[in-house]
Amino acid sequence: MIKTAVMGYGTIGSGVAEILDKNRDVIASQAGQEVELKYVLDLREFPDSPVADKIVHDFKVIEQDEEVKIVVETMGGLNPAYPFVKACLMAGKHVVTSNKALVAAHGTELLAIARKKHVNFFFEASVGGGIPIIRPLYRCLMGERIEEITGILNGTTNFILTKMDKEGESFENALKEAQNLGYAERNPEADVEGHDTCRKIAILTAMATGKEVNYEDIYTEGITRITDIDFKYAEKMGTSVKLFGTSRIKDGRVLAYVAPVMINKTSPLYSVNDVFNGILVKGNMLGTSMFYGSGAGKLPTGSAVVADIIEAAQNLKKNVPMGWTDEKQAIESMDQAQFRYFVRAAGSYRNKEQDVKNAFGQVEVIELYGMDEFAFLTAQMAEGEFRKVAVSYDSREQERSEYGIKQMIRAVL
Numbered sequence: 001m002i003k004t005a006v007m008g009y010g011t012i013g014s015g016v017a018e019i020l021d022k023n024r025d026v027i028a029s030q031a032g033q034e035v036e037l038k039y040v041l042d043l044r045e046f047p048d049s050p051v052a053d054k055i056v057h058d059f060k061v062i063e064q065d066e067e068v069k070i071v072v073e074t075m076g077g078l079n080p081a082y083p084f085v086k087a088c089l090m091a092g093k094h095v096v097t098s099n100k101a102l103v104a105a106h107g108t109e110l111l112a113i114a115r116k117k118h119v120n121f122f123f124e125a126s127v128g129g130g131i132p133i134i135r136p137l138y139r140c141l142m143g144e145r146i147e148e149i150t151g152i153l154n155g156t157t158n159f160i161l162t163k164m165d166k167e168g169e170s171f172e173n174a175l176k177e178a179q180n181l182g183y184a185e186r187n188p189e190a191d192v193e194g195h196d197t198c199r200k201i202a203i204l205t206a207m208a209t210g211k212e213v214n215y216e217d218i219y220t221e222g223i224t225r226i227t228d229i230d231f232k233y234a235e236k237m238g239t240s241v242k243l244f245g246t247s248r249i250k251d252g253r254v255l256a257y258v259a260p261v262m263i264n265k266t267s268p269l270y271s272v273n274d275v276f277n278g279i280l281v282k283g284n285m286l287g288t289s290m291f292y293g294s295g296a297g298k299l300p301t302g303s304a305v306v307a308d309i310i311e312a313a314q315n316l317k318k319n320v321p322m323g324w325t326d327e328k329q330a331i332e333s334m335d336q337a338q339f340r341y342f343v344r345a346a347g348s349y350r351n352k353e354q355d356v357k358n359a360f361g362q363v364e365v366i367e368l369y370g371m372d373e374f375a376f377l378t379a380q381m382a383e384g385e386f387r388k389v390a391v392s393y394d395s396r397e398q399e400r401s402e403y404g405i406k407q408m409i410r411a412v413l
Helices: 011-022 024-031 059-064 081-090 100-117 134-138 155-167 171-180 195-209 228-237 298-314 349-360 383-399
Strands: 002-007 035-041 068-073 094-097 146-152 239-250 253-264 276-283 287-294 338-346 364-366 373-377 405-412
Touching: 002 011, 002 059, 011 024, 011 035, 011 298, 024 035, 024 298, 035 059, 035 068, 035 298, 059 081, 068 081, 068 298, 081 094, 081 100, 094 100, 094 298, 100 195, 134 195, 146 195, 155 171, 155 228, 155 239, 155 276, 195 239, 195 253, 228 239, 228 253, 228 338, 228 364, 228 405, 287 298, 338 349, 338 383, 349 373, 349 383, 383 405
Parallel strands: 002 035, 002 068, 068 094, 253 405
Antiparallel strands: 146 239, 146 276, 239 253, 276 287, 338 373, 338 405, 364 373
């Protein structure tokens, strides 16, 4: 029998405990022996819960118990998750985590310690919740050269954008509903500013390249400036707006970014709505595959954690080759990225046509009835080039005491 401990009895930790109990026979069959939860570390007491007799408050109990072979970290954040996980690995225990912040910030070091100690540091649940994506990258797709990973990686932002798209809600009202339903935190910054998606695309990029990726090098833009007016244009155009985390890999060079992107109905990600996640992976031989499912939640995420527990149980005495090394992966400047651009501008296109063409060349114009503005789609151009012409256009408008560009959304159409 293998003894485990769970650190953090919140949503995911309680889900893991529930699955270990309810699927005990399935897990034992796959692991080759029974897996028993011995401790649950938390500051709180849970007198009426199924784990009431397993609660401990002192991390040292877990660290020093040689019976505990696999430790699950579901506390979130970096402190005390990082020192606790590091100590467990140093003590020769396998560690499984759902903590994307931990993996993105300290994954390189923790993977190195795991290799040195002949144990494993697994983190399937850190990206995509219950969607299998980490394991496919180091097992199913090990013969592929990964060329691109693009995904809707955050259920909260996808829920908000879906509400704005399908029901015409404002950003503020959609966010409030997400908070009321428990999808968004009271402070939603990590989600709506794109930081959560950034850490996840950094992890996936590191998995694909085998090199360390600093998430701080990735251009990151959230959804706070997207409005219901943008979706009115999108409806007329037959498009939608999604928050993408994207990584394009070619000849050892990587362009990665997080940003709202306008897509049309031909994209497989167009129909990924509400709190669901979708991830496209393009290999040089396989082509494009899509991974879709629940990107968060107690049992879906807990299921991914338990799969890692089983793999650790199957490899108690050896390290499974996966992850990345400490070699640094450079990230290209966002200026090099190529998009079409959806632009909303003040005034009447009839009066601004020549100015728009002088700045942006040939464009596709979209107008909504009764609006003192217009929109257009540019041809494909580099981000750096677009920014220059956009600044030039704005400057000319301001010289006339007129407003210029009101909104810009990158488009992959």
